[in-house]
Amino acid sequence: MGKFDLLETLSRSKMLRAGLGAPLFEASRRLWTVTPDKLRATPPFRAYGSFLQRLAKLKQTRRQSSWTCFLRNRAQVDFIGEVGRRVCDGGKLSIAIFGCSTGAEAFSTAYALRDSLARVSIEIKASDIDAVNVAAARLARFDPTEREVEGLSAEERAALFDLGDDGALIVKERWRRPVTFSVIDACAPDLAERTGLHDLVLANKFLCHLEPEAARRCFRNLASAVRPGGTLLVSGVDLDVKARAARDLGLIPDESSIAALHEGDVTLRQGWPFEYWGLEPLDRRRRDYAFRYASAFIKPGGNPFRRESSSDRARAAG
Ligand SMILES: C[S@@+](CC[C@H](N)C(=O)[O-])C[C@H]1O[C@@H](n2cnc3c(N)ncnc32)[C@H](O)[C@@H]1O
Structure with a gap:
């Protein structure tokens, strides 16, 4: 022992x-x-x-929560911005966000891609199992006193929102434009058939509220919606579940981003060790370090960002 x-x-x-x-x-x-x-x-x-x-x-009893906020993990915002910059001019970037709650994460994703929105065709399909959350997300209006906008600087508020006559914060049109919302259960076994394949799939902070076996099945589902060469970005998940499922599926941990993404979600880190959903500190001595602590996993295959560039289209048009 x-x-x-x-x-x-x-x-x-x-x-x-x-x-x-x-x-x-x-x-x-x-x-x-x-x-x-x-x-x-x-x-x-x-x-x-x-x-x-x-x-x-x-x-503790596991229960789902709808808690979310804008720019929740700033390292993730930088990571997504970098994904956008890697897409060639005129290319396409397809993103699916599962468990998007009331939309802050989806609009933050559009904002993260601000450098690329003008030169890349970007589609962000955000979904949640809860129809009430999805209806709220579609409104794109946030109460300035709610936790969703807590922690934003004055500059970030000004960049993200217009001010409504009633004082509500209304997400600017340019962050709303690439985003669509729908009701989808990420645990549905036909997920990939229903939603198609994506270059980037986000699944943050809901797998930890599922029992381990259900979380493992859902992880497999989420990975099935990633295009070969694409990335699964997942946090708020039991680390044993994640490491085992990712290894079994042959996913490749993105080692360049491990520490930044791990430390980026302050609320999860603060929940350790007294909350079942808390995130343990990195332990660099562990042999399974990459699988255990990575948040970004690459699906082996081609490079999705090379598809349908303007030169490809010109070549196809003869
Ligand atoms: C804690 S919130 C996280 C929101 C956002 N992803 C974030 O990181 O800020 C979890 C969300 O996942 C949703 N959810 C739970 N189970 C789900 C499932 N099986 N499929 C899709 N969404 C689910 C909940 O309704 C809730 O809105």
């Missing part, structure tokens, strides 16, 4: 969870908040954190 495997075994004990679980959890929470960051990063504290999160996963 490894040094810290005892903690893992203990976390599986029903008696410990029922008897000691809640008091231990609360005492640990108090201890955790007063522990300096440097100490928390040491192997024994990390192992204890993993033990606590395992308890959280066993104790």
Whole structure:
């Protein structure tokens, strides 16, 4: 048995969870908040954190949430901007966003692609299982006091929104134009047939709320909607589920973006270790580092960004 495997075994004990679980959890929470960051990063504290999160996963009921906000992960915004810049002039970029909630992520994606919108044909198909969220997303109006717009600088607000007569923030037309919304269950087994294949598929912060087996199946579905050579961008997912599913499917972790995307979602990182959906700190010593911590995975195959450039079209036209 490894040094810290005892903690893992203990976390599986029903008696410990029922008897000691809640008091231990609360005492640990108090201890955790007063522990300096440097100490928390040491192997024994990390192992204890993993033990606590395992308890959280066993104790807490998984439930979906609609929480979202604009520019939620700024490293992801930069990543998407770079994807746009790689598309040749006159080319096409097809993006699917599953679990888009009330639309902030889809409009943020259009904004991330601002350098490319004029020279590339960009299509962003955003969807959510919840029709109420989709109806709200289609309105493209946000209350300036809501969490969706929290954390935006004055410049970002000015760049993203027009101000309505009633004080609402209305997403600017140029960020709305490439986006369409629909109601789709990302867990539907015929996902790829229904939505087609895409150069970039985003699936953020809903797989962690599914039970592991359902999350694994859904991950496979999402990967089936990625064009060969395209990218699956996924966060807010149980790391064991993600690593295993990505490996089984032969996806390739994009190693260049691991740390930035991982650290980019502050809310997920802050949820560790006391929330089942919290994201553990990077552990560079792990042998499965790339599969475990990557958020971007490439589907083996061609380079989708080379398709249908203006020169291809000119050649085709003779
Ligand atoms: C926490 S929000 C995340 C929103 C956005 N992706 C983000 O990162 O800010 C999760 C969203 O996923 C949606 N969702 C949950 N299960 C889904 C499924 N099976 N298919 C599509 N959407 C789903 C929920 O309705 C909710 O709007």
